[in-house]
Amino acid sequence: MTTDQQFHRIAVLGAGVMGSGITTLALGSGVSVDLVDVDTRTLDRARSGIRTQLRHAQLLGALPGDRPQGELTTSVSMSGLAHADAVIEAITEDAGLKAKVLGEVSELVRPGTPVISNTSGIPIDELAGAVRRPEDLLGTHFMNPTYLISMVEVIRGPRTGDAVLAATQALLTTLRRKAVVVRDAPGFVTSRLLHPMINDAARIVAEGTATVEDVDTLMQGCLGHPTGPLRTADLIGIDNLVDALDALYERTGEKRNSPCELLREKVRAGELGRKSGRGFYDYGEGIS
Amino acid sequence: MTINEAATPALAAQIQAGLLAFLEAKTKQVVAPGQDIFGTGLATSMFALELVVHLEGTYGIEIAGPDLRLEHFRTVEKMTALTLRLKAEAESTDSA
Numbered sequence: 021m022t023t024d025q026q027f028h029r030i031a032v033l034g035a036g037v038m039g040s041g042i043t044t045l046a047l048g049s050g051v052s053v054d055l056v057d058v059d060t061r062t063l064d065r066a067r068s069g070i071r072t073q074l075r076h077a078q079l080l081g082a083l084p085g086d087r088p089q090g091e092l093t094t095s096v097s098m099s100g101l102a103h104a105d106a107v108i109e110a111i112t113e114d115a116g117l118k119a120k121v122l123g124e125v126s127e128l129v130r131p132g133t134p135v136i137s138n139t140s141g142i143p144i145d146e147l148a149g150a151v152r153r154p155e156d157l158l159g160t161h162f163m164n165p166t167y168l169i170s171m172v173e174v175i176r177g178p179r180t181g182d183a184v185l186a187a188t189q190a191l192l193t194t195l196r197r198k199a200v201v202v203r204d205a206p207g208f209v210t211s212r213l214l215h216p217m218i219n220d221a222a223r224i225v226a227e228g229t230a231t232v233e234d235v236d237t238l239m240q241g242c243l244g245h246p247t248g249p250l251r252t253a254d255l256i257g258i259d260n261l262v263d264a265l266d267a268l269y270e271r272t273g274e275k276r277n278s279p280c281e282l283l284r285e286k287v288r289a290g291e292l293g294r295k296s297g298r299g300f301y302d303y304g305e306g307i308s
Numbered sequence: 309m310t311i312n313e314a315a316t317p318a319l320a321a322q323i324q325a326g327l328l329a330f331l332e333a334k335t336k337q338v339v340a341p342g343q344d345i346f347g348t349g350l351a352t353s354m355f356a357l358e359l360v361v362h363l364e365g366t367y368g369i370e371i372a373g374p375d376l377r378l379e380h381f382r383t384v385e386k387m388t389a390l391t392l393r394l395k396a397e398a399e400s401t402d403s404a
């Protein structure tokens with residue numbers, strides 16, 4: 021594959037927070053998407069969410085005016101993958117599950133097709149052990165909301181080939197994103213820094229040092245954080261945050277990465293953040 | 309003068325009051341009709357879409373295409389003007 025390659029159709033696996041956001045970004049950039057998840061109810065919800073996100077992107081002037089939108093198809097099977105110009109995996113942050121699904125993907129796609137994991141922090145080389153062609157696998161770390169954040173962290177595993185790295189950078193250009201390529205490590209750069217910081221922010225609240233609002237206000241007002249760590253937790257999804265912290269703790273052994281009790285409690289209570297209507301903040305009422 | 313035109317000032321006042329009440333309930337702050345709600349940090353870009361959906365649901369209008377721009381939602385006055393225009397357009401196509 022060459023860098024002037026055209027991307028007409030990509031496959032996105034997982035229709036949750038990130039799969040939906042990446043799909044919105046692709047459609048809005050004129051690239052058609054085959055969106056795959058395990059059940060049709062999730063896909064139906066994603067379809068309506070993507071419609072809303074496309075309107076949001078337009079409202080904020082985040083869509084290019086120079087091209088028609090891509091087409092969306094949804095499916096509970098990966099059979100369409102043979103026709104994809106690239107595959108982006110955005111399923112649950114579970115190393116075993118990702119390895120299994122990426123292994124299946126690598127049997128279905130044409131050789132040379134970028135197989136991209138959007139993992140928050142599972143090392144790419146660990147996943148590379150499960151695929152047919154490790155040179156075709158790499159990581160991209162899109163941020164939520166994907167269609168509004170123009171920067172993407174790209175992870176090159178030790179076995180990632182030059183060709184798919186170049187093809188992925190071309191895809192990101194089509195998607196109007198800027199990329200920074202980093203080496204493989206647990207949490208890469210952004211999760212390694214952000215996730216323990218959010219974990220500490222939750223600990224600070226649990227210990228009674230400050231309220232949720234005051235932690236966010238201080239981080240915004242004093243340190244220039246755009247939303248504050250706890251509002252960011254709500255945006256990420258606290259279930260995913262805990263999974264990503266667990267994965268990071270398992271691989272680094274650093275106590276700071278072990279999800280604190282308050283985060284776990286929120287997951288047990290179903291307070292997952294924006295996606296469930298309540299997390300550290302309430303999204304049913306009040307301004308979001 | 310048509311009935312519609314005579315009704316406009318009253319309708320405008322009603323839309324404006326409704327929007328101010330909606331914003332004040334959401335932000336728990338007093339909002340002025342000409343205040344730039346995004347510029348003053350009162351509302352976030354995530355909240356902008358809630359305003360769109362609120363206006364569509366309350367006034368039976370559809371905000372799309374070139375009208376779907378943050379600029380039109382910056383102040384209560386601008387949102388009122390947009391709503392009045394889209395309502396009038398919808399009613400004229402209904403009766404046509």
Ligand SMILES: NC(=O)c1ccc[n+]([C@@H]2O[C@H](COP(=O)([O-])OP(=O)(O)OC[C@H]3O[C@@H](n4cnc5c(N)ncnc54)[C@H](O)[C@@H]3O)[C@@H](O)[C@H]2O)c1
Binds near residue numbers: 114
């Ligand atoms: N949420 C964020 O802000 C964020 C940011 C960057 C990266 N990530 C990473 O992106 C990935 C997705 O995260 P998310 O927040 O969208 O999670 P999510 O829980 O919102 O969505 C995950 C989706 O994957 C689906 N899924 C599970 N197994 C599947 C399979 N075998 N085939 C197809 N679909 C399957 C689930 O049904 C679910 O809809 C994770 O690896 C996460 O760590 C998340």
